[in-house]
Amino acid sequence: MSKLAKPIPVPNEDSKPYWEGCNAGKLLIQRCKACATPRFYPRIVCGSCGSMDSDWIETSGRGSVFSYSIIHRAPSPAFKDDVPYVLAIVELDEGVRMMTNVVKCDVSTVAVGMPVQVVFDRVSEEIAVPKFVPVEK
Ligand code: ZN
Numbered sequence: 507m508s509k510l511a512k513p514i515p516v517p518n519e520d521s522k523p524y525w526e527g528c529n530a531g532k533l534l535i536q537r538c539k540a541c542a543t544p545r546f547y548p549r550i551v552c553g554s555c556g557s558m559d560s561d562w563i564e565t566s567g568r569g570s571v572f573s574y575s576i577i578h579r580a581p582s583p584a585f586k587d588d589v590p591y592v593l594a595i596v597e598l599d600e601g602v603r604m605m606t607n608v609v610k611c612d613v614s615t616v617a618v619g620m621p622v623q624v625v626f627d628r629v630s631e632e633i634a635v636p637k638f639v640p641v642e643k
Contacts, residue, residue, distance in 0.1 A: 546602035567624035
């Protein structure tokens with residue numbers, strides 16, 4: 507029997523540099539060239555000033571848990587072997603928030619404010635998904 511596949515992210519024109527960064531072990535975010543506001547998810551327009559001029563910066567990969575939920579019931583059979591797992595919003599030290607998973611820890615130890623560091627979960631030749639692990643402050 508074949509193993510059920512999880513959905514794999516499909517890069518688009520806006521997110522391609524982000525996924526290329528992940529593939530190289532770097533967590534990149536956009537920064538507006540006009541007002542210097544960092545942003546995530548990848549998109550063409552700055553939400554602060556409306557500028558379409560931006561560049562990519564490499565983050566520290568460090569942040570903290572802003573919010574989380576422990577998933578006990580798999581949303582599809584492909585996630586059945588993962589439960590319980592942590593779906594979290596991590597706030598990077600650079601100020602942006604991203605939805606992700608906190609992994610490689612007892613799910614009951616995850617807490618708001620917990621310091622975390624990015625790791626990359628390779629799911630295909632082109633795609634490595636950023637997830638986070640707890641670290642000492
Ligand atoms: Zn801006």
